[in-house]
Amino acid sequence: MHKFFKFNIYTIGFFFMVAIFLSFINCAKEENVPPADLVLLNGDIYTVDSDNPWAKSLVITDNTITAVCKNDKEARKFIGSRSRRMTS
Numbered sequence: 001m002h003k004f005f006k007f008n009i010y011t012i013g014f015f016f017m018v019a020i021f022l023s024f025i026n027c028a029k030e031e032n033v034p035p036a037d038l039v040l041l042n043g044d045i046y047t048v049d050s051d052n053p054w055a056k057s058l059v060i061t062d063n064t065i066t067a068v069c070k071n072d073k074e075a076r077k078f079i080g081s082r083s084r085r086m087t088s
Contacts, residue, residue: 035080036061041072041087 040058047055047068057075059067069075079085 036078
């Protein structure tokens, strides 16, 4: 019985270490998003959404609102080499 108990502790420890390793890999992964045509930064945008009534940035691609962001950092990931930026 003692060997079985050790095996379980090592197995649990191994899976715990693998889970920690995989979580670090997932955190380091950057999200790839297509570049926007226009990014509006540093604004006060009322969204008419009761859960998220205010935003700071707006992303537009192909004449469609692609993203409404709570801060400029979220919106900057949409900026590409041909993206236009407007700051208020």
